[in-house]
Amino acid sequence: MFDMGHPWWEFVLRTAAVYVCLMVMVRFSGKRTIGQFTPFDLIVVMLLSETVSASLTGGDESLLGGLIAAATLITLNMGAAWLSAHSRRVDEALEGKPTLIGRDGVIYKDVLKGQRVPEADVEEAMREADCDLKDMRCAFLEADGKISILKRQG
Numbered sequence: 001m002f003d004m005g006h007p008w009w010e011f012v013l014r015t016a017a018v019y020v021c022l023m024v025m026v027r028f029s030g031k032r033t034i035g036q037f038t039p040f041d042l043i044v045v046m047l048l049s050e051t052v053s054a055s056l057t058g059g060d061e062s063l064l065g066g067l068i069a070a071a072t073l074i075t076l077n078m079g080a081a082w083l084s085a086h087s088r089r090v091d092e093a094l095e096g097k098p099t100l101i102g103r104d105g106v107i108y109k110d111v112l113k114g115q116r117v118p119e120a121d122v123e124e125a126m127r128e129a130d131c132d133l134k135d136m137r138c139a140f141l142e143a144d145g146k147i148s149i150l151k152r153q154g
Contacts, residue, residue, distance in 0.1 A: 005060040008068055015072035018052050023080075027094070030116050095143045102139035115141055125149050 004011075056069040084091040101111050107122055122139060125147035126132070138150040 001063050004062045004065045006058050006065065008064075011057060011060070011065050011068040012072050014058055015056050015069045016076060018055050019073060019076045022048065022052065023094070027096070098140040098142050098148075100138065101141050101147070102136060105134045105136050107133075107139065117141060117147075122147055 057065045080094060084094050099111065099115060101108050101115070101117065101122065107119065109119065112119060112122065125139070126136065126149055129149035129151065131149050131151045135151050136149060137152045140148045140150075142148055
């Protein structure tokens with residue numbers, strides 16, 4: 001139970017490598033992947049965790065090895081959050097920036113396609129904001145995947 005099959009630092013290195021690789025993959029997969037899970041996205045996340053679990057511990061099933069990997073993940077996550085809070089550049093690199101997807105009643109369909117956002121999602125956001133297309137001043141795809149609608153004044 002406590003006998004580890006690898007040195008402690010190997011768990012840290014393996015976990016850090018998997019964390020960084022997954023962070024990059026998720027970041028490049030798009031904003032909607034992060035913001036709103038479809039049933040398919042949920043399946044991918046569940047399978048990702050199963051796929052990389054052996055990579056974290058190198059096949060070691062000891063209690064200490066698992067706890068070292070878990071502590072490393074939490075520490076890396078806290079470090080990323082701290083860096084994001086203290087550096088705008090790091091925050092934009094990790095979290096992304098809002099993307100303008102419409103202005104003055106015009107939805108930018110090419111931008112939606114590039115961001116892999118269905119037009120129906122924008123229409124839903126417009127309904128939630130109680131805003132007709134003619135009254136829309138701006139529409140943004142936020143860094144977290146949500147869609148924000150700004151109405152015209154008056």
